[in-house]
Amino acid sequence: MAKKEPELYDGLIVIEAADQKALDKKLEKMAERPEKFALRIPKSKTIIKESAFDSNEEIGAIIFHEALEEIGHYAFRDCTGITSLEFPESLVNILSSAFRGCTGLKSVKFSNSLNFIDTSAFYGCTGLTELYIPASLTKIKSAFTGCANLSHIVVDENNPVYDSRENCNAIIETSTNTLVLGGCETIIPASVSIIYCGAFDGCAGLKSITIPDTIKRIMFTAFRGCSGLTEISIPEGITTIEGNTFADCSGLTGFTIPESVTKIDWQAFMGCTGIKSIVIPASVTEIGNKAFPETTEIIRK
Numbered sequence: 575m576a577k578k579e580p581e582l583y584d585g586l587i588v589i590e591a592a593d594q595k596a597l598d599k600k601l602e603k604m605a606e607r608p609e610k611f612a613l614r615i616p617k618s619k620t621i622i623k624e625s626a627f628d629s630n631e632e633i634g635a636i637i638f639h640e641a642l643e644e645i646g647h648y649a650f651r652d653c654t655g656i657t658s659l660e661f662p663e664s665l666v667n668i669l670s671s672a673f674r675g676c677t678g679l680k681s682v683k684f685s686n687s688l689n690f691i692d693t694s695a696f697y698g699c700t701g702l703t704e705l706y707i708p709a710s711l712t713k714i715k716s717a718f719t720g721c722a723n724l725s726h727i728v729v730d731e732n733n734p735v736y737d738s739r740e741n742c743n744a745i746i747e748t749s750t751n752t753l754v755l756g757g758c759e760t761i762i763p764a765s766v767s768i769i770y771c772g773a774f775d776g777c778a779g780l781k782s783i784t785i786p787d788t789i790k791r792i793m794f795t796a797f798r799g800c801s802g803l804t805e806i807s808i809p810e811g812i813t814t815i816e817g818n819t820f821a822d823c824s825g826l827t828g829f830t831i832p833e834s835v836t837k838i839d840w841q842a843f844m845g846c847t848g849i850k851s852i853v854i855p856a857s858v859t860e861i862g863n864k865a866f867p868e869t870t871e872i873i874r875k
Contacts, residue, residue: 583612586634590614593626610634610655617641622649624669631655638662645672647692654678657701661685668695668717677701684708691717698776705757707745709733714745714754720776720799724757739763744773756780764788769796778802785809794818794839801825804848810834815842817862824848833857838865846870 581588587608591597592615601607614637615622624646627633634655644667650656652675659673660683670692673679680701690713696702698720705724707714709732718724729738729745737748740763745755752768753760758779762769764786771793774780780800785792787809794816797803801824808815808829814837820826822845831838833855840862843849851871854861866872 583614583637584635586610586612588612588614588637590616592616592619593623594628594630597627597630608632612637615639615642620644622646624648625651627653629653638665640664643667645669647671648674651675657681659683661688663687666690668692670694671697674698684711686710689713691715693717694719696721706730707733707736707738712736716754716770716772716775718755719772721757722776722778724777725759725779727755727757727760739765756783762786762789767791769793771795772798774798774800776800787811792816792819795821798822805829808832808835813837814839817841818844821845828852831855831858836860838862840864843867843870 589600589611610632612635613633617639620641621644625648627650628648629652631654633653640662642662642665647669649672651671654677656676657678658681663685665685665688667690671694674694674697677700679699686708688711693715695717700722702721703723704726707729709730712735727743729736736745742761742763743757744753744760746753751766752770753766753773754770756774767788767790769792772795774797775795776799778801781802789809790811795818798818798821803823804825804827806829810832811834813834817839818841820843821841824847826846827848836857837860842865844864847867849870851873853873853875855875
């Protein structure tokens with residue numbers, strides 16, 4: 575009898591399993607363990623449970639089925655071998671840190687039924703460069719922070735909650751004019767009034783950004799870790815530079831604090847080692863703990 579050839583997907587051997595324990599049992603039975611394989615989720619599973627395949631670097635691809643509704647917390651965290659994802663139309667929720675640290679991930683195709691992506695779901699996926707947000711996706715909670723090379727961002731024009739007006743390469747909450755996610759090529763529209771917490775967090779590929787005068791609030795961690803930035807202009811009207819807003823922007827060498835600012839919060843510029851001195855206007859009455867590096871000379875106006 576001829577030996578049955580293994581099923582292949584994109585050149586990878588297909589192995590079906592619902593979690594790591596089931597996967598290990600199947601791998602143990604194989605005469606030769608593959609370096610990479612395609613994981614197929616069983617059709618009986620509507621939910622991939624928490625930490626199901628956490629830190630499995632051997633997974634090179636995932637085959638989802640059309641009954642899957644939810645991917646749990648940390649389900650595929652640090653699965654660095656995954657290069658692309660195409661989600662089924664049945665998928666509704668992707669929970670926190672589900673694909674966190676999947677640095678090999680280069681493309682993602684979301685389903686038209688996807689409604690919710692939780693905090694840090696794709697945190698640190700540095701291989702991602704493009705993002706398309708479908709009309710169904712109406713709840714995004716700082717899901718893409720640390721995606722250092724994200725440059726092209728488009729929101730479906732029929733999305734009732736978010737938009738990417740004026741081809742800005744950003745996600746904007748329409749009702750509040752809040753920019754919730756930006757990238758390396760973002761141009762902030764003048765209609766935006768708030769930059770949300772973590773909007774550019776970890777975007778190391780961001781080299782320059784113009785913040786329009788219409789911005790009234792830049793929330794904490796908004797530009798943290800943007801190490802490629804060399805200068806920034808903080809608009810008049812900002813009253814507080816919030817905690818960690820520009821922390822670890824190591825390439826930043828200088829900027830001007832406007833006289834509208836009254837408070838510089840904790841660690842606002844911590845880790846900005848390129849700033850040798852800074853002039854603090856008389857309007858600033860409160861400076862938080864470790865707001866600047868110890869090596870920065872503080873000059874009072």
